[in-house]
Amino acid sequence: MKSYFIGILILVVAYYTYGKYLEKNFEIDERDTPALSKADGVDFVQMNWFKSFLVQFLNIAGLGPITGAVAGAMWGSSSFLWIVFGTIFAGAVHDYYTGMISLRNNGENMQELIGKYLGKKAKVFTKYFLIVLLVIVGVAFITGPAEILQSFTGVNKEIWLTLIVSYYVIATLLPIDKIIGRVYPLFGGALVLMMFLLIGAMLVKGVKIPEITLKNLHPKNLPIFPYMFVVISCGAISGFHSTQSVLVARCLKSEKDGRKSFMAAMYLEGFVALTWAAISLGFFSGVEGLAASGGGMVAVSKMITGLLGKYGLVFTLFGLIALPITTGDTAFRSARVTIAEVLNYNQSSLKSRLLVAIPLFLLAGFLSQVGFNTLWRYVASTNQLLATLGLWTCTYYFIENGKNYWVAGVPAAFMSGMIACYFLAAPEGLGVSNMTFIYILGLLVFISSIIVIGIKASKSNKEVDEARI
Template sequence: MATFLIGLVILIGGGALYGTLCERVFGPDDRETPAYSKQDGVDFVPMATWKNCLINLLNIAGTGPILGPIQGILFGPIALLTIPIGNVLGGSFHDYFCGMICTREGGLQMPDMIRKFTNKGVYAVYNVFVSVLLLLVGAVFVYTPGDIAATQLFGFSGLATDPKTWVIYAVIFIYYLIATVFPIDKIIGRVYPIFGIILVFSAIGIFAAIVFKGLPVVNIWDNWTTSQFDYAAYFKAGHFVPIFFVTVACGILSGFHSTQTALIGRTIKTEHEGHMTFYNMMMCEGFIAMCWAAGTMAMIQVTAAKGGIDFKMNPATGVMSYFQMVGGKEVAITATSVVGVICKYCLGPVGGMIALIGVIILPITSGDTALRALRLSLADTFKMDQSTNGKRFALAIPIYALTMGILVWAKFDANGFAILWRYFAWSNQTMALFALCSITVWMIANGKKAFIWMPIIPLVWYTIVCVSYICNAQIGFNLPWNVSYIISGVAAVLLIVLSIRGGNKRLAASHELNK
C-alpha cells in the first residue's frame, strides 16, 4: 500500500513541478490560436477548456492504461514507481510539447510537424508508420470493447462464428464513422463529457477500494515472492527492459497520443490552456494506469478462492493464465475478463457494472479519434478538400474498409489478435521517437538548446526499449538479447546526434534569413 501511495506522490507532486518547468520552457503567450485564426466549424472550433480536457483524456485513454498495467504489474511493485516516474518525465512531457508545438505552428497534424522539423525521408517513413498505427488502433479498439461488451455485458460467446459478435462490431463502426466525419463539436464535444464522468468514476472507485478497504498491495521493500505469486521470479525472467515498457505503454509514454493532442491543438482557445489540457490529462492517464495495476495486484493477493484472481500455469495450454472462481471451480480467463473481476470486487455489482461500461467506452473513444486523425492526416498530406460531408465520407470509407479487413483477419486467425496487439504496442512506442526527435530540433531552432535534455531523456530510454524489443522479438529479427541491447544503444546515440545536428542546421538557417 505504501509503495502505491508513494507512487501517487511522485505522479502528482513531480508532475506539478515538472509540468511547470515544461510550461516555462515552452513559453505560452496570448497569440491567437488556430481555433480562431482558422475557424471552419468542423475541425478548427473553439471549445471550453473542460471539454478539451475530457476529450483529450478520452482520446488518449484506450485499453492501454488498463490492459497494459494488468499485465505489467506481474513484474512486481516496481511498476507502481516506474509508471509515475516515466509518466512525468516522458509521457506528460511528450504530450504537452506535441500539443503546444502543433498549436503554435497553426494547428499542424503530426505528419506535418515531423516534415517541418526533420526531413523528407523521415517524413515519408513517419507517414507510412502513423497510417499503419492508426489503422491498428482502429482495429484494436473495435475488437477489444466489442469482445468485452459481448462476453461480460451481454453474456454472448464473443466468437468469430457468432453473428451477435459482428452486430456489436457493426454498431461500434457506425459510431466511429459518424464521429470521424461530422464536426467535432457536434458529436465528440457533446458525448465525451458523459463518458469522461464514467471514466473518472471507474478509476476513483478502484483507488478508494484500495485505500479504504485496505486491499493487499505488495510494497517494493517487501518479499516479492508471495504465496499467491512469485513477482521476483517473473521480474528476473521477463526482461523488465524492454518488455515492461512496451506492455505498459499508454500509462507511461505513447506515440499515439501525439496524433490526438494535435487534434486538440485546433480547438483550444489560448496557449495557456495547454498545461491543463495536455500535460495534466496525461498525468490523469498515469493515475488510471496505477489504479488498475494496484487493483490487479490486490486481486492476485486476495486469490480466486476469495473472489479475486490467480495467475498460474494453465494445465490445458501449458502457458501462464489468469483464473477466476466460477461455480466453485477455477476457470481460465483472459486479461479483459480480469477487468470485470476488479470492477465488481472493488465497486460492487452496480458500481462494477458502471465501471465496466466505462472500460468498454475507453477504447471506443480512442478508436474514433484515431480514425479521425488518420482522415485529417491523409487529407493534409495529399491536400484533399474536406469541407463537405460527402468529401469526408469519400475519404473515410476506404479507411474503414481497411480497418474491417484487419479486424476480420485478427478475429478468424487463432493467433491474429496476439500478433496484432504486439505490433500495435511496439509501433505505438516507436512512433513517440519521431516526436521526441522533432521536439529536440524545435527546441534548438527556437533558442532553447539548454533544455534539450528534457526530450533526450525519454528519447534515449525508449530507443533502447523499442529497438531492443524488435531486434529480439520473434515478430522482429529474433536476435539474442545482448546483441539487441548493443544495437539499441548505438541507435540511441545516432538519434541524439542526428537530432542535434538537425536543430543546429535549422538554427543556422534562421540566422541567415534574419541577416
C-alpha cells in the same frame, strides 16, 4: 500500499513543478490559436480548456492504461516506477510539446511536423506509417469492446461490430463539437468516479499492494527491459497520443490551456495506469495470482466485480466499452484527417469526408475479424516507435528555437535505445535471443543519439552566430 500513494504524490508534485518548467521552456504567449485563425466548424472548433482536457484524456485513455498496466504488472511492482517516471519525463513531455508545436504550426498533423523538423524522408515514412497505426488502433478498439459485449450478453460479435462501426462513422464525419465535445465530459466524469470507487473499495477491503522491488517476477522470465517498457505504453508514453494532441490543438482558445489539456490528461492517464497496476498485484495477491486469473480483459472484469460487487458489472460494461470506443472514434477521425492531408483533399463538405471515410471503414471491417490480442501486440510496438519520432521532433524544434532541448532529447535517446532493443528481441521483430548483445546495441544507440543531438545543437548555434556576424 505506501509505494502506490507515494507514486500518486510524485505525479501531483511533478505536474506543478516540472510541468510548469516545461511550460516555461516553451514560452507560451497570447497569439491567436488555429481554432481562431482557421475556424472551419468541423475540425478547427473552439472549446474551453476543461472540455479540451476531457476530450484529450478520453482520446488517449483507451484500453491501454488498463490492459497495458495489468499486463505490465506481470513483471511486478517495478512497473510502478516506469508508469510514474515515464509519465513525468517522457509521456507528458511528448504529449504537451507535440500539441503545442502543432498549435504553433497552424494545427498541422504529425507527419507534417515530423517532415518540417526531421526532414522529407522522415515525413514520407511517417505519413504512411501513421495511417497504418491509426487504423490498427481504431480496429483494435472495435474488436475489443465487441468481444466484451459478446461475452456478457451472448449477442453475436458481428452485431456489436456493426453498431460500434456505425457510431464511429457518425463521430468521424460530424464536427468535433457535435458528439465528441458533448458526450466526452459525461464519460470522463464517470471514469474518474469509477477510479475513486475502486481505490475506496481497495482500502475498505484491505487489499495489500506490494512495495517496490526491482526483481523480475514475470512468470515466463521475460526481461523487464525492453518488454515492460513497450507493454506499458499508454500509461507512460504513447505515440498515438501525439495524433490526438494535434486534434485538440485545433480547438484550444489560448496557449495557456495547453498544460491544462495535453499535460494534465497524460498525468491523469498515468494515475489510471498506476491504479490498475497496483490493484492487479493487490487483488490477486501478486504475480502468480494475476497470471492464474487469465490476465487481460478477464482479470480486469474480475477485479471490478470483486471490488464493487453487484454494481461492478455496470462499471465493467461502461468502463471497458466506453474507454476504447472514445479512443477508437478519434483514431478513425485522425486517420481521415491524415489521409485527406496526404491527398491535399479539402474536408469542409460532408461528401468529401464520406469519400475518405467509406474506404477507411471498409478496410476496418475486414481487419476487425482479427482478434484484439493479436492487434494489440502491433499497436504497442508501433506506438512506441511513433513516440520516439515525436520526441525527436520536439528535440529539433527546441534546438531550432534556442530552448532547453535536453528535456525532450534525453527521453528521445532513451526511447531510441529501448525501441531498438525491442525490435531485436521481440517475436514480431528479429527474435534475437542474446540479451547481452541486445543491451550493448541499445546502449550504443542511446549514446549515438545523445551525440547526434549535441552535434545538431552545435551546428545550429554556429549558424545563429554566423547570422549575427
